[in-house]
Amino acid sequence: xxxxxxxxxxxxxxxxxxxxxxxxxxxxxxxxxxxxxxxxxxxxxxxxxxxxxxxxxxxxxxxxxxxxxxxxxxxxxxxxxxxxxxxxxxxxxxxxxxxxxxxxxxx
Numbered sequence: 001x002x003x004x005x006x007x008x009x010x011x012x013x014x015x016x017x018x019x020x021x022x023x024x025x026x027x028x029x030x031x032x033x034x035x036x037x038x039x040x041x042x043x044x045x046x047x048x049x050x051x052x053x054x055x056x057x058x059x060x061x062x063x064x065x066x067x068x069x070x071x072x073x074x075x076x077x078x079x080x081x082x083x084x085x086x087x088x089x090x091x092x093x094x095x096x097x098x099x100x101x102x103x104x105x106x107x
Contacts, residue, residue, distance in 0.1 A: 006035045029069075036066050 012022040027035060040062045047055035067074060089095075 004035075006032075006039050033069060036062060036069065040066070 006027070012024050015022040040059070043055065043058040043062050047059055067077070
């Protein structure tokens with residue numbers, strides 16, 4: 001078993017019910033943020049390889065934890081997201097940029 005991995009809150013309880021003894025600690029702020037960033041990468045890789053809805057939910061859960069940790073306001077984030085969409089568009093039209101003549105700040 002790997003050491004020092006971020007797990008869902010109820011995992012130690014589940015391990016205990018199986019008759020095993022989990023050894024845990026509560027992460028410091030710095031450790032938690034670094035581990036959350038790594039966890040996001042891990043979950044994205046899992047979804048990339050599986051395409052499964054459950055793995056996509058894990059990505060959303062990590063993003064929610066990051067949002068809470070940074071004390072971001074979800075309403076304000078949505079306003080900023082909408083503003084960016086109005087200014088630069090979204091990805092919904094599936095536009096693929098194949099080439100362009102000059103390097104610009106948009107890349």
